[in-house]
Amino acid sequence: MQRRDFLKIAAVATGSAVIxxxxxxxxxxxxLILPVLQEAPPGQLGQQTLQSLLAATEALIDYxxxxxxxxxxxxxxxxxxxxxxxxxxxFATVVDGAARRLDGCAFxxxxxxxxxxxxxxxxxxxxxxxxxSRLRVAILERDWLLFDQYVVRPxxxxxxxxxxxxxVGYPAWPGTPRGLNYLRKTxxxxxxxx
Amino acid sequence: xxxxxxxxxxxxxxxxxxxxxxxxxxxxxxxxxxxxGYPYPPSTRFQEEILYGYExxxxxxxxxxxxxxxxxxxxxxxxxxxxxxxxxxxxHWGAETPRMHPGDFATRSRYGFGDDWALTYDDLxxxxxxxxxxxxxxxxxxxxxxxxxxxxxxxxxxFELTDDDRFFAERLHEHGIVLHTTPQARTRHxxxxxxxxxxxxxxxxxxxxxxxxxxxHLGQIVATGLCRLHANTSVRRLIADKAGRVRGLVxxxxxxxxxxxxxxNVIIVAAGAIESARLLLLSSLDRHSDGIxxxxxxxxxxxxxxxxxxxxxxxxxxxxxSLGPQTGTSHQFLDPPGRGRHGGIxxxxxxxxxxxxxxxxxxxxxxxxxxxxxERFREMRHWRTIGLQGETTPSPRKFVxxxxxxxxxxxxxxxxxxxxxxxxxxxxxxxxxxxxxxAAGTNAQHxxxxxxxxxxxxxxxxxxxxMGPDLRDGVVDRFGRVHGTPNxxxxxxxxxxxxxxxxxxxxxxxxxxxxxVHIIHQAL
Numbered sequence: 001m002q003r004r005d006f007l008k009i010a011a012v013a014t015g016s017a018v019i020x021x022x023x024x025x026x027x028x029x030x031x032l033i034l035p036v037l038q039e040a041p042p043g044q045l046g047q048q049t050l051q052s053l054l055a056a057t058e059a060l061i062d063y064x065x066x067x068x069x070x071x072x073x074x075x076x077x078x079x080x081x082x083x084x085x086x087x088x089x090x091f092a093t094v095v096d097g098a099a100r101r102l103d104g105c106a107f108x109x110x111x112x113x114x115x116x117x118x119x120x121x122x123x124x125x126x127x128x129x130x131x132x133s134r135l136r137v138a139i140l141e142r143d144w145l146l147f148d149q150y151v152v153r154p155x156x157x158x159x160x161x162x163x164x165x166x167x168v169g170y171p172a173w174p175g176t177p178r179g180l181n182y183l184r185k186t187x188x189x190x191x192x193x194x
Numbered sequence: 195x196x197x198x199x200x201x202x203x204x205x206x207x208x209x210x211x212x213x214x215x216x217x218x219x220x221x222x223x224x225x226x227x228x229x230x231g232y233p234y235p236p237s238t239r240f241q242e243e244i245l246y247g248y249e250x251x252x253x254x255x256x257x258x259x260x261x262x263x264x265x266x267x268x269x270x271x272x273x274x275x276x277x278x279x280x281x282x283x284x285x286h287w288g289a290e291t292p293r294m295h296p297g298d299f300a301t302r303s304r305y306g307f308g309d310d311w312a313l314t315y316d317d318l319x320x321x322x323x324x325x326x327x328x329x330x331x332x333x334x335x336x337x338x339x340x341x342x343x344x345x346x347x348x349x350x351x352x353f354e355l356t357d358d359d360r361f362f363a364e365r366l367h368e369h370g371i372v373l374h375t376t377p378q379a380r381t382r383h384x385x386x387x388x389x390x391x392x393x394x395x396x397x398x399x400x401x402x403x404x405x406x407x408x409x410x411h412l413g414q415i416v417a418t419g420l421c422r423l424h425a426n427t428s429v430r431r432l433i434a435d436k437a438g439r440v441r442g443l444v445x446x447x448x449x450x451x452x453x454x455x456x457x458x459n460v461i462i463v464a465a466g467a468i469e470s471a472r473l474l475l476l477s478s479l480d481r482h483s484d485g486i487x488x489x490x491x492x493x494x495x496x497x498x499x500x501x502x503x504x505x506x507x508x509x510x511x512x513x514x515x516s517l518g519p520q521t522g523t524s525h526q527f528l529d530p531p532g533r534g535r536h537g538g539i540x541x542x543x544x545x546x547x548x549x550x551x552x553x554x555x556x557x558x559x560x561x562x563x564x565x566x567x568x569e570r571f572r573e574m575r576h577w578r579t580i581g582l583q584g585e586t587t588p589s590p591r592k593f594v595x596x597x598x599x600x601x602x603x604x605x606x607x608x609x610x611x612x613x614x615x616x617x618x619x620x621x622x623x624x625x626x627x628x629x630x631x632x633a634a635g636t637n638a639q640h641x642x643x644x645x646x647x648x649x650x651x652x653x654x655x656x657x658x659x660x661m662g663p664d665l666r667d668g669v670v671d672r673f674g675r676v677h678g679t680p681n682x683x684x685x686x687x688x689x690x691x692x693x694x695x696x697x698x699x700x701x702x703x704x705x706x707x708x709x710x711v712h713i714i715h716q717a718l
Contacts (some may be wrong), residue, residue: 061564068243075244086285089599126561153560157247160567167569172394175244180353180382 006171011182033141037150040086045078052092055108057155063165073158084150092145095119122148196718197222197420198227198553201299201458201483203429203473204465206282207699208686208706210408211328212462215710223620224422224456225412226445228469229255229279231425234409236285240394240401248483251503253279258602259428262468266591266612267282267647268498275653276466280425281291281408283466283653284699286398289379290520291331291700292668293322295538295584296680298694301587305534307617308587309495312661312672318704319345320535321711325703328378329406330385333377340372340525347696348655350382353391356545358512358578359522362636366524369635373543376523395518430605432461432682435487440682446603453603460681462717463659465494467688471594471658472608474676474684486679489665492658494596495588498609499654500618504580504629506636511575517545527628528695536620537585538695539628543578548699571676582643583652585695589615594658614649622646637672654698673712681718685709 026140044135045053057070091109098118099107107115125137125144137145165173172178198221202209206228213223230253233239245282254260255278262273279281296315301308323346328332332350334342352375355363363373380397381404384390391404403410415421426448433455435441442457463470472492477486521544528538559567597609626643633641662668665677674685686702694701 032377063568065565073246076241077248080246081248154247156562156564156567157560159564160562160571161244161247164564164567164571166569168575169511170513170516174518175240177392177394178516179391180391 027191033138035138035146037083037146038086040083041077042082043085044083045075045088049088049092050074051096051108053088053151055115056091056095056119057150059112059119060155061159061163063167065159069162070155070158073154077154087146087150089144091151094143094147098194110161119152198460199458200224200460200462200713201226201705202212202462202464204282204463204469204686204687205410205412205423205425206464206466207284207287207406208702209462209464210281210412211703211706212464212685212710213421214328214411214415215707216713217415217418219714220420222420224414224424224458226424226427226429226443227278227280228259228428228448229253229277230426230463232280232285232409234281234407234413235401235403236399238400240396240399243399244394247483249460253277255279256602261597261599261601263370263599263607263609264612265609267614268610268612268651269648270649270650272468272610272612272655275651276655278469280423284406284408286396287653287699288397288520288697288701289699290395290523291326291329291333291377291379292523292525292540292693293342293344293377293704294696294698294701295340295525297529297533298585298692301692302358308692309533309660309662312335312663312668313660316340317672318701318708319343320705321708322700324707325700328411328707329379329389329700329703330381331377331379331447331700332382334375336539337374338372338525340528342579348377350385351637352376353378353380353382353517353519353521356513356517356521358514358516358545359543362543362578363522365637366632366635369522369631371631371635373522374528376520376542376544377700378519379635380404380519387703391519393518395515397518399630402516412649414461421658428601428603428605429473430603431479432463432473432486434477434679438637438678438680440486440679442548448602460683460713462709463682463688464686465686467655467658468594468610470684470688472596473607474659475594475596475608476605488669488676491660491662491667491669495657495660496592496612497586497588497656497690498592498612498651499648499656499693499695500584500614500621500649501652502582502584502622502625502644502646502649504582504641505577506580506633506638506642507576508578508636509576509641510640511572512545512578514574514578514698520544525696527624530624532624533614536624537587537693539585539621539625540695540697541558541628541632542583543591543632545578551588554659577620578636580643582629583697584618584621584649584694585622585624586693587615587617588610588657588660588692589613589617590593591615594655614646618649621715622649652697654687654693654700656687656693659688660691661685661689662691674709675681675712683709683713694706 053074095107099110103110103114121144128137162169244668299311302310333348334352345630430444433442438463439710446453475655524541591613659669670689676682
């Protein structure tokens with residue numbers, strides 16, 4: 001084998017080995033760096049925290065929605081799933097602090113625009129690009145990474161399973177006892193003009 | 195006089211039906227289920243999954259108890275399709291309950307492919323009636339000219355076609371295609387102790403029990419004291435005596451250190467096509483001195499219920515997912531002129547639209563803004579889904595064997611090898627023709643159909659212990675009794691000799707009823 005061929009093969013082999021070793025290592029490191037939900041005990045949600053979560057819901061969704069089932073959703077999760085109550089309380093504290101700094105008012109009392117500005121942090125940390133920026137967010141914005149995962153995303157998912165159905169013309173959403181009159185769907189016929 | 199004792203392996207729809215019928219006739223039944231318990235009616239599951247978006251891990255087995263290995267070209271997750279829990283896969287089923295086509299029982303003699311069953315449609319017809327009564331099936335054949343003969347009407351009236359269905363049915367009729375109602379194990383009216391369907395639309399976890407759930411009957415028989423349910427318990431092998439009968443089974447609670455034995459007069463294996471074959475394979479291993487032999491067909495002839503999904507876009511808005519139950523169906527292409535070169539096709543063309551996370555437009559909704567979500571749903575109202583479910587045929591390249599991986603007790607897991615065949619490709623080509631007819635017949639603006647390689651199984655797994663006249667041609671006889679082992683039965687999709695294109699569950703329950711009657715009449 002010529003020296004040049006040997007070097008080519010050696011370079012490819014070394015590169016492959018480096019990728020094989022560093023790829024899983026890198027994902028392991030990220031897994032260790034990224035924040036995880038603490039195993040804090042479930043518990044009843046306080047009124048102030050709940051109001052903050054509902055104020056966030058109103059800010060996230062640009063349409064009028066029924067807040068009752070969002071309240072029910074947050075209460076159930078706080079009472080049944082470890083870590084959620086503590087995270088929700090932390091969320092209320094953080095957004096309240098941000099609102100006071102921005103507008104000098106509590107999060108629930110400030111206007112929708114301010115609340116939306118505060119919640120923009122969730123989208124910023126979600127879409128951050130590049131290894132250095134990701135590392136910075138993983139270290140400095142740990143709260144917001146968790147708020148995005150456990151408050152913002154589930155709220156949008158719940159919206160897609162509920163209120164959006166009404167917004168596009170359905171009298172009720174799947175998951176409610178809609179009755180078999182839906183076989184005739186008279187309520188929808190106006191929209192479904194053919 | 196001591197009671198006759200039966201051990202049932204698997205608490206799904208088949209095992210539960212048999213246990214229900216046998217306890218009603220005085221048998222003492224022990225049911226073994228590897229998976230955890232499951233609530234009935236599943237109102238708590240409904241809350242968790244539908245209202246609160248929480249997938250509770252308590253209803254899944256640990257990977258050292260459920261870890262099927264798979265090779266071949268099946269693109270889905272065969273392991274996750276199986277619900278190993280009390281009630282089995284029917285805890286989450288769609289509940290469509292058509293009868294198989296008479297030709298499905300004789301594909302070899304009529305069409306020159308696959309193999310014939312050891313019984314005919316006429317043999318099974320009275321048991322279809324009993325299975326429909328047991329499950330509380332709503333339906334009619336009045337609008338389905340392709341329905342096979344029946345001796346008794348459906349127990350409940352049908353779920354009618356929706357407005358959208360009727361609109362499309364009229365258009366399709368002009369093109370010579372019949373769209374008709376779907377028989378289903380879902381209560382159109384109150385039935386026994388089950389309320390009428392209230393159209394929650396989240397049928398996979400129907401919170402009121404309108405959709406049939408095996409745990410409805412299971413709860414009743416456990417309450418009689420004649421049935422003991424062993425949840426979270428793995429059956430490791432069957433034990434034979436020198437006379438060629440099974441005398442019991444070896445089991446181990448999943449958290450126990452030692453195995454135990456249970457004696458029984460009759461043993462019924464009803465654990466699905468994959469786990470049933472695995473248990474028989476484990477029982478025939480040489481390392482067990484009492485090993486039983488099941489012949490060359492054990493584990494062979496695995497068949498999945500191939501399905502491809504497509505969708506059409508229409509100019510005007512429709513109302514998908516107004517109704518939970520399946521509505522528009524066509525059985526017109528089950529027995530086409532080219533059958534033999536390819537299989538038949540069953541068409542689902544209804545309002546159905548899953549509300550789970552895996553379906554657009556809900557998919558990735560958590561990443562979207564509220565405006566984007568609303569726009570997706572507005573667009574969704576212009577689309578309609580079509581499901582094309584195809585017949586397959588056995589092949590030497592479709593089988594179950596034992597895996598190299600072992601479970602927590604040291605027993606090998608099952609391994610599935612599944613390679614589609616040229617017959618399957620031909621069936622897809624036929625499905626594509628049917629798809630084109632529906633697109634043209636309904637004046638679709640735009641159409642999309644999955645490619646062949648994305649076929650799914652509908653969680654319907656068949657074959658592996660097929661029915662045949664003797665051990666050279668099958669594992670079990672026409673009553674599901676293992677050839678050469680008179681008190682051992684394997685019942686369910688595992689003993690199918692052909693797949694047909696229709697949902698197999700009602701046929702599985704009809705076979706369960708027939709075998710139960712046989713056991714009772716033979717006083718086994």
